[in-house]
Amino acid sequence: MDRRAVGTHKHKALCHVCQRQFxxxxxRPWISVRPGVLELIARAAPGWDEGKAICRKDLTKYRRLYVEQLLAQERGELGELDRQVIESLGSGQPISQPPEDMLEGKVTFGERMADRVAQFGGSWTFILAFTAVLIVWMTVNVVGILAKPFDPYxxxxxxxxxxxxxAIQAPVIMMSQRRQETKDRLRGENDYRVNLKAELEIRQLHEKIDHQLARQWDKLVELQQIQIELLEERDEEDK
Structure with a gap:
């Protein structure tokens, strides 16, 4: 039993930040962390360098901190939408949500009726039906179909x-327009969150690629220097 515990312990590694076994x-190894996050971890946990590793929870925390600082430098004070984007980056969950789902449960009976009235009032069905009613009304009262017209000229x-x-239709339409403005505002906020998240993720991806390319370049230079040294040693042996 003790040997199994020791064997299991040997297969675990240490997180440099929280000092726990995982x-x-x-x-995540040191080399896979982007430079901006590397600096934050190095300031918070001295000794953070090549060969060390960090757990996912701590890495997510420092990523969020890095994004907060980045946005604060560019935009000043962070708003509620910015914080929602940061939370989404940390959790990895989708950030967009249809306005209808966001308003679900908040729509009153009067608002639903206003939408239906406005939808019907702005249709050709209403225009044709209302025109027909006017024609019939005026015909009945002008032509003399009735012995005594109920609404003469x-x-x-x-x-x-x-x-x-x-007088009744105007405020009903305004109520529907106000609800439509709310939906448009929510769509605009959704677009802002999605665009900001995409911008941050693309920027982080660029940083990571640049970091990897720089590491590969350093290794190539080191290999080239070793090859040159080997060639020089070989030339000396030939002489």
Whole structure:
């Protein structure tokens, strides 16, 4: 039993930041961390250099800190949307959400009715039906189909009905427009969050690629120097 425990312990590695043991697959080596995050870790945990590793939890914490500092330098004070983007980068969860889902459960019966009235009032069905009603109304009261017209020319009752309809329809349409503005604002916020997250991820990807290329270049230079030394030693032996 003790041998198994010792064997299991040997297969674990140490996180340089929290000083806890983890499986090697749960740690990130020093070389895979981008330069900006490397500097933050080095300031917080002295001795952080090549050959060391960090656990995912601590790496996520320093990544978030790096992004916060980066945004603060460029934008000044961070807003709520910026913090949501930082949280999404740390958790790896999608940040966009349809406005309909965000407003779900917050829409009242009156708002739903306003949307339906505005949708019907802005359709050809309403225009054609309303035109037909006007034609029938005026025909009945002008042609003399009825023995005693209920609204003779100049159609005072019709004018009253039209005025009342316009007075009621206008605020209903404004209510629907206000809800549409809320949806548009939420869509704009979604677009901002997605664009900011994409910008940060692309920037981090560029930094990581540059870091890897710099490391590879250093190794190539070192290999070239070794080859030159070997060739010089060989030339000396031939002489």
């Amino acid at each position: 499986a090697p697959s749960s740690l 100049p159609f005072i009752l019709l004018n009253l009905a039209l005025s009342s309809l316009a």
